[in-house]
Amino acid sequence: MRVLRIRGLEKTFTLHTVDGRTVASLRGVDLDVAAGEHVALAGPSGAGKSSLLRCVHRTYLPDAGTVTLFREEGAVELTSLPDRALARLRSRELGYVSQFLAAPPRTGPLELVAAAARRRGLDRVAASDAAAAALRRLALDEALWDVDCGVLSGGERQRVNLAAATVRPPRLLLLDEPVSALDPANRERALDLIASLSGAGVAVLAVFHDADAMRALATRVVELRDGRVAAEGTPAEVLGAAA
């Protein structure tokens, strides 16, 4: 079952501080992701990988093209969805993990993840239990569960972000280098979690810097170059055999 359909996506930035110069980031990208599929975006620095994720999440508003999310209730066009409906859809059906953790002041990991679970329909007690289970699964030290998220290390933040995005399986999970700050043991835990979500039918669109993570998780790799799809296939076809 198709979950995400991207057609003709274009995004150009105007650098107002540099004589209004323009930078084309996406130049007409077509891409589909089905339920249970894990599509990894590969390609050199500046190819447009993060921009593509941000256009799907609508942190960036694309200049042209469509981004359609398919749900039981019907298809939704994300590029033109009113802001309130977008906020509702994001909190209920999308998971987005970047290196940045957006936490309200004086909020600890347990409360942050529990709030995400409540937005996904769990009651207070079930949300708190689900948050504890999610943090435990990613081995976040219990002593940190109620400290201000602002003091967490980069790797701790990444795990809290991942826990919040996956405390209830989203329809579509967007991952922007979700394990870049993790040590090997925590990285394995995070990759296991991501694999189990694909197994449960979550559609995943991800950027990983290391090819081993793509080989381990991706059902398909899409390589971007200069804002266009340059190659597409299995990890072995696009990335070659492991060194």
Ligand SMILES: Nc1ncnc2c1ncn2[C@@H]1O[C@H](COP(=O)(O)OP(=O)(O)OP(=O)(O)O)[C@@H](O)[C@H]1O
């Ligand atoms: N907010 C922005 N303002 C101006 N230019 C931007 C912005 N975001 C991205 N770009 C430009 O768009 C192009 C694509 O950037 P993007 O971050 O999507 O690449 P990437 O493939 O994710 O790179 P990396 O692997 O280095 O993270 C780059 O030239 C970048 O400078």
